[in-house]
Amino acid sequence: MQIVFMNRLSRMSGADQEAFAQLWIGEEEGIWSLGWRDFSGAEELSDNIWYEGGSWNEMLCVYRHELAVKMGDGYRPLIDGVFHEEEGLNSRNQEQLKLQHYSEQHANEAIYEELCAWRRGRASSERKAPYILASNRLLRMLSAFLPRTPEELLQIPGVGEGKASQYGGEWLNITSGASRDHSYPLSWVNEAVEEEAFSSWLYKQKELKYKKQLERLRLRRIVLQGIENGLGMDQLKTTSGVSRREVLEAVEELEKDGYSVEKLIELELQGISPNEQDSIWTAYELLGDSFLKPVLYKAYGEEFSPAEGLDMYYERLRLIRIRFRRGTENGVEMATGF
Incomplete structure (x- = not known):
């Protein structure tokens, strides 16, 4: 394995004692490895592997999250700029x-x-x-x-x-x-805030931020693989452990980033009549696709209030909106015009 990045960190531990650690990134045949190595005096302890896999983006998310945890605990790096992003605060x-x-x-x-x-x-x-x-x-x-x-x-x-x-x-x-x-x-x-406590708090905010990014990245991977395997919304919800709304948000992000989610849309809309789909499509053409509520009532009527609630209808609107936005770019005129 080739080490492509390494940094040394330290923190005060106990009475005037300094603890040291190394953070490293390695690569071998397209597989990334990320690890943390503690030192205790002259003794070198075993590596704690944070990540092994083929995704640079996922590895970087893990790196940022775990490093923020360590820096929140008081570790400080020998080399600054360790998060590999624009860091300065005005x-x-x-x-x-x-x-x-x-x-x-x-x-x-x-x-x-x-x-x-x-x-x-x-x-x-x-x-x-x-x-x-x-x-x-x-x-x-x-x-x-x-x-x-x-x-x-x-x-x-x-x-x-x-x-x-x-x-x-x-x-x-x-x-x-x-x-x-x-x-x-x-x-x-400004004077009332203790600087070291403030620094640790800032790293805690980074930890929370990077944790959300990592969870989002992993959700996208699960959803994309699930769509490829022919899973529907209920199965994706069970597999990912998040709500249908969060699954659908991930689907929208994947479509926006150029991934194909049509297999899922076709599966979820197969029980919806062409007339209903066309009514929604026409509402988007008349009202635009920025807001769902006016489209809902344009397609279903101003007095529409189903006993089962509106969640499933809003989900339907969002799935068709993905097609509509794609169709607008490609010149498709009807919701069922494939």
């Missing part, structure tokens, strides 16, 4: 990340729970997903920094003029009544 991004980091350590839990209850109520009344109204991250920052005025509210990352106008008054009703021992502007946070 001052504004770093300031916002420090605010987020601080808020996770100093949130007012009672206020946070009250904000979460507000979000549940609002989401229900507006028939929106809760995260569209406000993310957990934003509610944490509101609960930690407790703005009392519209001017203070606008200093919270994630609060723009639109959100402040729409929901700001309700947020301030919750946050302004709580006692606080800090002031605005929030520039003091």
